[in-house]
Amino acid sequence: MTKPKHIPAKPIDHASAEALHQGRHGDPFAVLGPHLVNGVRTVRAIDPGADRMWGVTEDGTAHELIRAGEGLSVFAGEVPGDGHYWLRGELHGTTWEVEDPYRFGPVIGEMDEYLLGEGTHQKIWRVLGAHVIAHESQNGTHFAVWAPNAERVSVVGGFNAWDGRRHPMRRRGSTGVWEIFIPNIGEGESYKYEILGAGGQRQPLKADPVGFGSEHAPQNASVVRHIDGYGWKDGKWMETRAAQNDRTAPISIYEVHLESWKRVVEEGNRSLSYREAAEELVDYAADMGFTHIELLPISEYPFDGSWGYQPVGLFAPTVRFGPPHEFRDLVEAAHNKGLGVLLDWVPGHFPTDAHGLGLFDGTHLYEHSDPREGFHQDWNTLIYNYGRTEVRNFLVSNALYWLDEYHVDGLRVDAVASMLYRDYSRDDGQWVPNKDGGRENYEAIDFLREVNKIAYGQHPGIMTVAEESTSFPQVSRPVDGGGLGFGFKWNMGWMNDTLRYIEKDPIYRSYDHHLMTFGLHYAFSENFILPISHDEVVHGKGSMLQKMPGNDWEKFANLRAYYGFMWGHPGKKLLFMGQEMAQRSEWRHDEQLPWGILDDPMHRGVQSFVRDLNTLYRAEPALHALDCDPEGFQWIESNDASASTYAWIRRSGGDAPEAVVICNFTPVERRYTLGMPQVGRWREAINSDADIYGGGGRGNLGGVDAVAEPLNGQPARAEVTLPPLSTLIFIKEAG
Template sequence: MTEVVTPEGQAIIGGYHADPFRYLGPHTDHGVPIVRVYLPGARQVRVRFSEGQEADLRRLHDAGLFAGPVPSSGRDYRLLARWGQGEFVELEDPYRFPPVFSDLDLHLMGEGTHLNIYDKLGAHPMVMEGVAGVAFGVFAPNARRVSVVGDFNFWDGRRHPMRVRGNGFWEIFLPGAKAGEKYKFEIVGPHSSAPMLKSDPYAFSAEVRPLTASVIVDPATLPPITPGPGGINRLDAPISIYEVHLGSWRRNPYMNNSWLTYRELAEQLPAYVADMGFTHVELLPIAEHPFDASWGYQPTGLYAPTSRFGSAHDFALLVDAFHQRGIGVILDWVPGHFPDDAHGLAQFDGTALYEHANAMQGRHLDWNTLIYNFGRREVANFIVANALFWLERYKIDGLRVDAVASMLYLDYSRPEGGWIPNKYGGRENLEAIDLLRRFNTEVFGRFPNATTMAEESTAWPLVSRPADVGGLGFGYKWNMGWMHDTLRYMSKDPIYRQHHHGDVTFGMLYAFFENFVLPLSHDEVVHGKGSIFGRMPGDRWQRFANLRAYYTFMFGHPGKKLLFMGGEFAMEREWSHDHSLDWHLLEQKEHAGIQSLMRDLNRLYRSVPALHQIDSEPGGFEWVVVDDAAASVFAWLRRGRDPEQVCLVAVNFTPTPRESYRMRVPFSGGWREIFNSDADLYGGSNMGNGGRIEAVNTEHGPMLDLVLPPLAGIILVPER
């Protein structure tokens, strides 16, 4: 047989062959079995079959292209190659192995319904035909050539070009590659011969920034994770969420103020959250991201826990530690946009693949980030599968979806004429709506104990109602209106609060339209807003009293609770992602008092069914005092499913004590004061009702004559 360098061979050498398996590896030429090999720089190559037969291959080109007849048509052989004057090195030929993707995989990936696609695309250690290696896959339909490069092939894109199958899915099995090695995809786009180095969109780990390579992870080596407690996300469950930025909750002062690792956090954070009585922790985005100051909200590795704090294995240990303490784990999840870093998804295959090509649809003006093309089925598959990945792989209990409003509206934060209407001429992003409904349907269908939460700041209807009745399908919606209104009210000097009474009462007009979470989140302690404590007016005593009263009001109000870290002990300065929380403040009685108050509020909230059981129904709430603007007093009843489960919440938002303040209650007899934010334990003046008060029958029904302490809230339950 005479072998020459054909156009296909030239394409291999030139690095633009889209299907190298068609040329390289074992083939038959006019009935003669042959093997072709491309090993850049090699001087000599020999083929050795398992039966012991060998054959030398002829060098067709000095670049390292070899071919020749072999004694067997089988694929069970190894290569012996020599570079320079060195010894022969035995190695596997990747081009002798069968395809990685099955026909079913290609069908599901092509129609965008492969919800376990993260088990196919990306890097997956496996054994193929008895040989250990790693299967790589990537979606790049417009690329002319894709190679995998990494520690295993000298980062040489000539060595391992991949084959394209189906609708642009590239694959290769690389024998000898192993977990822990770094890699990227080298991609030649349709309009340039210059290769781009791209991180793997489906990578399970990545290098610590500013390095950007993906890292091979073997999921089989991840430790088992205890499932989260059952029922913790139910509408009738107490949900009190501690929102945490892992990089600044606490730092190591003995290691140059460095981050705590996932393992160190696992030893400290779950214990603290449990001691404080929170039911859940919500982690600011932990998907890999290049820019610390984005706090994770500009992710480049949606499937990779950030390596800032350790490995994927270590992150699994952290989740398990929370679950061991009975704490649910919610991840802040960002499907609405991504940064345009060169190593990431932007222009991934030389075209606008993941993003919209038109900047009026594809770029956020506020954040200068790119917007996913939600209508492209492969992109939607990437996003929905990612949500399921965190729930399946790491047993996450819920996802809080960031910036939902920016997804729903085509004109979000855009000038007139700077956006493209939908096919009906409207401003609604129909493709994003479909994606969110599909996401929620898949999450609740596959993980019925999990939940989802929407950060949605507009009046979009039915956010937390099922998709099959026209809703978006979320489990809960953040109540941004309640947060803005009540913080505005609390920032007023008490003498002026009587003129802003509606800021407190307005929220009850729509409190049961959605399943709400009341958020005092990280967004309220950044960008010059100061801290929550910093919003409180008055002298120092009054500021702490205001905060105690506000937290009592929050825990008595319908809706699940969320508090950003540091708020539980009255951080005085604005949060900074570069610094630890000011734990030294707890040496001061006032700050320790706020922490004790939050701990007791959490435990009370969890133990009193009336405070949480009917959060999302009108039957769980009844105003008692709603019109006393002059005194800035509010009082209401909270009810549980059992008619006997009732509690009274009363708040005095002025520094004037209200003695013998009369209000109606449903039961006569004794009422126990089970909480008083003015208690000396919390730093208050210790005014109150002596722990118990009698409701007297009158012609208007049972009445209480209460002492309402200054700038304080109290909670009472009937003695039944």
């Protein structure tokens, strides 16, 4: 318990009592709680709901506290002794007893205070936010929040009738942090912060920027969550995951919007919980041969239609699917099935919702004050001020939070291009140049380098991925070499070019033959992931099946051939949920996937094809080990535009057998003479036209024999049957 301070003889001055009663006192601990007056402990307390108050000592004696003035809610009086006491209140004959929060000393230590003040505390969630703890032998919750320009900050909730006068907080020197320990508050309690800005201007009630939980939308208060003591059982995965995330590993990612992957129709069409997903989603992704699950943002967000990309609670796993420990259940289950878990992470902007970060303490604290720097016109969101040390620290710490506390295996950073350029989606006069007059956002670039350097430094086995749609150099190159430091980058150029090609009627494909080959000019400039993401199947773009030309059979054949091209192409793989079964309709975030289509053998065939592509990709080093290195790729045929045919070699750089991939993007069966890198038998490892995939069953009866006759710059050749609209992958057999 805090030792009483020696103060002048007057129990409490009227001005302080009046300021407390009006909720405008900025230093409540200087007045409330225990103080020595003439050598006797005097207790001051505030309770707007009481007409009488007492301090009760351990022997049960009640010492009445006297109201500080007519109509004031502050009481003061002697409570002798130096032991434990508590407060008793009364209104119209009804009494209650509470611990006095103002008898407790600070919780935040000197080192934390120093690092917070400096803006270099990399694990702010261990200090800020709401923590269920025992403090000075009393159970309760410690609240701490950064609001440097506030005149007064209070915790409010149902426990104090949402009255900011009841629990004003202690300012911690020059750190800008406010804190208070409230006894007997615990798990599940809803709360917000009531903040008086400069001049006493009361702000909208704010959710906790570092809160670990939230109410269900549309309610938006933060919720106290005890996040300690999980007891992880994924040690085997954690010890080996560095190899699973390496650029030489097979990486095939299943991108998932958890809210719409599958629903429980019998229970009001609700989404699966984290624990249900830990069984159903994990089992499905593992069965399909994917190596990673990537979740669209699960940081708490108020609007379902944002799909999580406008988060308010960056430290709170959304309560839509359960509390934090249950999200850990999902991650642990994935790890124990050999699957990595990636999260979409949104440090580029945040929504303008009144309870969020905007004008948090009455000033532009997290965002730029100039809308030319601080407002996204496309999304009606606010942009973080990356040049402010504390803001950058907040975001770096948030990245580490998911890696530390939830064992996630990586972060895919959303909308990186919007962060890199000051003129992103802005006309002349709508943006502020950098100090050199250019468009690059130096502060955001420094932030991205910092977060990658620290994340990889503290968690060497993870991966970070940039969704970056421009040709910004060295996105996935080390920071010390001038790069941004990401592990991988989405290849948006490849995605756009190849989709433009495959959407064309085969009659016209010969005129755009280069769209399928152009990506190889820069395929190894970055560590690329080939993404067919959620962005390609929304906003009127149609599903992947709808994009395909031709009749129904041709649509399926085109799609299978395209997926075969993708899995045979250098680069890691990413497919959004539903595309593995050739969903007919465009994705809708408020409906589950159309699982019933798997009763149709054509849809089931595409699903089987994707499963077998993943299995082959993982099994054959030639198809993945040098995904990011030019030594792993060689064209055999890239110029046969008239036949819309492509062929190439994939190599592992070791002793593993080579692979040859050949694609026919016309609806015509061909007998094709193809140069081969080795003489001997080549197994037809996959054929997208196979019966089991819904194809016509045409092919090469299990393989082809290459003879020692040079062709296409190769030492051998083979006669290959190319089914219409197909991709074939051959693997060299031993001997």
